[in-house]
Amino acid sequence: EAAVTQSPRSKVAVTGGKVTLSCHQTNNHDYMYWYRQDTGHGLRLIHYSYVADSTEKGDIPDGYKASRPSQENFSLILELASLSQTAVYFCASSEGQGAYEQYFGPGTRLTVL
């Protein structure tokens, strides 16, 4: 069964601090994604990647960096965390884009104080 795991599951960070959210998939999928979820906004795409060592910007990339060191791992980095980045972050993977379904991780609840 497809599996996407995220760590940590929750985190409290201070404003201005650095935060790294990690995602690991065992699906052998090429595509990986980071979304954030806020009440009333649904899921918004931050970054995605279709191959190791390459990342693409999504719709709201400002304030976030992404890293794909291997096919299995995809990290989201907040160099200077801000209050507005408090949200739930979801990682997903898919075999391809378009018609391919996405497999989501359980999410990371980030609170920036």
Added chain:
Amino acid sequence: TQTVSQSDAHVTVFEGDSVELRCNYSYGGSIYLSWYIQHHGRGLQFLLKYYSGNPVVQGVNGFEAEFSKSDSSFHLRKASVHWSDSAVYFCAVSARNNNAPRFGAGTKLTVKP
């Protein structure tokens, strides 16, 4: 870039009722459409998708959705809901030129006993 609109933030029905959750999209080209379900505190799970052929597609647990090109819609329906169907439902759209899926804001379905 494609956009997705889910006009109802909340829908409340009684067990055994039928339900329709609305999804409208905006994009000038060919697309793929999907529905996902999110139970409280969990990641999203795939329900069903449409990419060509019969505009009515069947998904898991008795859900179905109908694509309408003229209305730019992909509404989700279920003939008789169960309390376990209470969740947030997301519509997603992917352009056929292979870009990442975009999600609507979600509709929270509450099924009362």
